[in-house]
Amino acid sequence: MASPRVRKIADRIQVIVAEMLERRIKDPRIGFVTITDVRVTGDSQQATVFYTVLGADSDLAESAAALESARGLIRSEVAKQLGIRHAPTLTFIPDALPATARDLDEVLARARQSDEAVAAVRAGAVHAGEADPYKKPREEAEAAEAAEAADEVADDQQ
Numbered sequence: 001m002a003s004p005r006v007r008k009i010a011d012r013i014q015v016i017v018a019e020m021l022e023r024r025i026k027d028p029r030i031g032f033v034t035i036t037d038v039r040v041t042g043d044s045q046q047a048t049v050f051y052t053v054l055g056a057d058s059d060l061a062e063s064a065a066a067l068e069s070a071r072g073l074i075r076s077e078v079a080k081q082l083g084i085r086h087a088p089t090l091t092f093i094p095d096a097l098p099a100t101a102r103d104l105d106e107v108l109a110r111a112r113q114s115d116e117a118v119a120a121v122r123a124g125a126v127h128a129g130e131a132d133p134y135k136k137p138r139e140e141a142e143a144a145e146a147a148e149a150a151d152e153v154a155d156d157q158q
Contacts, residue, residue, distance in 0.1 A: 006040050009082065013047050014038040016078050017090075025073070029066035031059040036095045040088060047078075047088035050095040060094055067092040 002010070018035045032054035039048045051067070053060045067074075071090055079087030 002040070002042065006042060006044060009044055009084075009088075010038040010040040010047070012082060013040065013049070013078055013088070013090075016081050017049055017074055020070075020074050020077055024077070025066075025070050027066040027070060029062040030070075031055050031063050033063050033067070036097065044084065044088055045086060046091065048091045048093055050093055052095045052098055064092065064094065 014035050014037070017038070021030060021033055021035070034052050034054070035049060036052055037050040039050075040046070051063075053063045071092065075087055075090050078090070
């Protein structure tokens with residue numbers, strides 16, 4: 001787990017990079033880029049910036065190229081706004097979260113379909129055997145004893 005100082009630096013880098021992409025970087029290749037996470041090493045020398053791009057895979061490739069070309073400008077702005085002696089080296093990595101979420105949704109949809117198929121097959125199924133397959137010997141014994149006692153009482157009254 002990162003120290004609180006490193007986590008604050010990472011959060012601040014995320015905000016700075018997002019603002020830079022929104023306001024200062026005017027590269028038309030950058031599509032709808034969202035900065036999802038920033039991870040900074042313990043010595044604050046390396047920062048990995050995770051991002052997602054809304055659109056097709058071609059938009060992702062173009063945005064990756066645009067981010068690589070603007071990396072120096074973004075790093076200098078990060079250094080200026082952070083006010084630390086050594087600015088971290090920025091590495092931009094596309095976030096795998098949307099693809100993973102899409103795969104998980106597909107797996108859940110297949111599971112839902114198979115559950116519905118099983119439910120349809122089971123809808124007409126009837127359990128084998130009696131409704132209550134568990135015998136209750138104690139109740140039967142008590143009923144038999146009660147019947148014998150009633151017979152004895154009836155015999156005694158006669």
